[in-house]
Amino acid sequence: MFCLPVPDFLLTERCNMACKYCFEHKLSGLDVDKDKLIKYINEKTNGSFFLFGGEPLLTIDLIIEIMEAIAKTNIITKRKEKMINSCKSVITNGTLIKANLEKIKKHGLRMQISFDGVKEAHDMNRVFRKGGKTFDIVLEAIDLCHIHEIPWSLHGVITKKTLPYLADTTMLMVELYDKYEGINAAISHLGKNMYQIIFEQEYDDHDVDVLLEQFQLICKRIMNHPKYNNDQKKQMLASFLNRKGGVCAAGTTLLAIDVNFDIYPCHRLVAFEEERKRYKLGNIYDTHGFKQFRLYNSYFRQRHIVSSIYSSDINIKNNLSKNTRWMNWCPSTNLETSGSIYFQNPKYNLMHVELNRLIDMLEKKYGLYQNKKNNNNKYNKKVDIKC
C-alpha cells in the first residue's frame, strides 16, 4: 500500500446540500469501505489525517466506529491519541448538528461549520438538494454548539455575487465570535481564514471596486462600533487588514483519497466527473502506478514562488513575499483555471493586488502602518493561516 504523509479521506460521496459553487459534482453516493480505511489508518498513517466528504455527519456512525476501532488497537498511546484526535475534526455544513448533537458531544467532535455570512449571502448559494435555505438552521447549530460546549469555528466562501455583502458578513462573524467566545476570539478570527474569496470566477473591474469599497466599509464599521474601546478597535483592524495569504499543501504533503482509494492532489480535484479523471495520481494499492509525480514534486521544492504575485504591470521578481495579504494560493484551482499550478486566475490576482494597495493606505490612515514600521507589533499580531 502507498504510504502518504497526510491523507485526506473522503468518507462519503453523499451530501444533503447542493451549494451552487461546490466543486463536488455528480457525487456517486458511495461511502468508504470501513474495514479497509481502518486498516490503512492503522498501518500506513503517521497519525495525521483528515476526514472529509460529502457531508461527513451523514456518516457520523462511521467516524465513531473508526475512533472506537483505533482505541482498541494495540499501538502506543501517543500515536493512538493523535489518530483519534484527527478523527474528531469534522468539516460540516452544519445542518445535521442538531440531529446528531448527543453523538457529537459524547465523542468530543469539533465542528468547522461552513457559513457564508448574512442571510442574503448564505442562502444565495448554500441550499438543500430539494431547494430549502439553510441560514437559520446553521445559526441555530452554532447556538447549540455553544450551549453544549462543542468546539466550533466558521469558514465561509465569498463569491462574485456575495461580494457586496462582505462588510455585513464580516461584522456578523465578529458579533457571533464576540457573543459566544469573547472579544479576543473575534479579534483572532478576523485575522484567520474566516472566509475565502472564491478563486475560479469571472471577476470584472466593477467587482474590484465593490471589494475595495467593502473593505473601507468594514474599517469604518469597526472604528465606529459603539461597543469596543479604541485599543480593541485598532487590534481588530490590524488583525483584519494584516490577514496573511495562505499556501495550501495540496499535492505535496496533503493528498486526497476518495471512496475507491484513488489518490488525487486534493479533494477538489477528485474525479466526481469523467473529465476529472486526468487528475488522478494513482491508487493506494498500486505503488508503481503513481503518475504526474513531477508536477507535484517540483511544486514542493518551489513553494516560495507561490508567495509571489502577478499583475498586468508588476514584475513578478520584484514582488516576492510581499503584498500577499488576503491572497490565498490553491495549486489545485490554479491547475484547473490555468493549467499550471503556479498561475492563478489573473482576475482574482489583480483584484488582490489592488486590495493590497488599498490596505497599505488604510493602515496609514488608521495609524497601523507607523507601528509596523517601528517594529511595534502591538496591533500587528502575527497569525498562522491555513488554506
Place this chain on the structure above:
Amino acid sequence: MVINLSGLKVEKVVAAATSASHEILLDENDVNFERVNFISDILSRNTVLDSFNEIEFEDFTTFFNIMKMDLIKPNKILKIKIENEEEFDILSNLLIDTGLSNFYTIILLMDENLFLNLLKMKLSLISHIHLEIYLSKISFDQKELLVNEKSQKWISKNPVCFDIIINRDNYVDILSEIPYLYSNKMIRFFNISYDYQSFEKMTIEELQKLEFWINHIKIWAIFSNDKKFEKIEIKGISKFHLPIFIARDGNLFYNRQHYEYKETPLFNIFNERDEYSFQEMAKILRYTKLSPDIFYFPFQPKKIMWNMINYFDNLKLMGNVNEIPVITALIMQWSWRK
C-alpha cells in the same frame, strides 16, 4: 444612506452597498484611493505580441497579414519561412521599400536548394537587404554552395546559419559534420535546437556520451576562432528571450513544434474582443508572465541560455511551461562557455 467614496462611481457604490443595513458615513477624510490596475487591461490583442522578442511566422502570407495590422513593435526578431523565389522577390521588394529590416532583425528560413538558386540568380538583390538566412537542411555532398567566388564572398560576410534540430538518434552524425560544414561550406553559424523529449529517455551512459559530444563541439568551436579564419559561433543567447509562433489563422503557439502537434493555441491574434475569460487569459499569460528564471531547477545551470529553452518540451516533460526540465538544464550546463 449617504455614501461618498472618492474614486468610485456613485451608482456602483450604491448598488454594492444596498445590503448594508447599518448607516455608515464615509466622509471626506476617507483614503483617496485610485485604481492603477484594471482587469480590462490585462490582455489585449494590441499588446499581446509586446511580450515576445522573437516572432516566427508560419509562412510569408502570415507575415504579410500580421505586419499590415501594425501590432509588432520595433527591435524584435522576425522569422519568416520562404518557400520559393517568387515569395522572396515580393518580400525583398517590401523590405527595400519600407526599410523594415532597419527596425527588425529579419531572419529568412529556407531550404538549401532555394538558397543556392538565390545565390545564383538574385545575389545582387540579396546584397541590398540586411537579413539573416537560416538553412533548415544541408546536403553534405552538395558542392554547389561554393558556386563562384562572388557567392563565396557573400556567404563569408553575411550570416548564414545552419538551423538544425538534433535528437537522440541523429546528434552524433550532425555534431560530427559541423567541422566539415565550417571548413568546406563556409557556414559559420550553427543554431542547434535540442529535442529534449527524445534525450529525456537516455540512460546515464548515453548521457555521458552526449556530454562528450557537446564538449567536443564546444572545444572545437573555441579553438577554431583563429583570427586568420572566420569566427565560428554556436548560437547561445544569455539575455532574456521569449519566442512565439504565429500560424496562418492567427493562432499563437510556443513554437512550430507546438503548432505541428495540433495542440490548443494560446491566443488568436485575429480575434478582437473586449473581454476574455480567465482561462483564455491564463493560457497566454502563464507563458509571458512567469519567467523560468524565477524557478530554481532541480539542477541549476551556471547560466540560463534562453534560446536553448524549448517551452513546448517544458510543457510535455514537466507538465508546466515555466519549468525547465533536468535534461535541458544539463545540456545548458554542458553548452555554456565563458
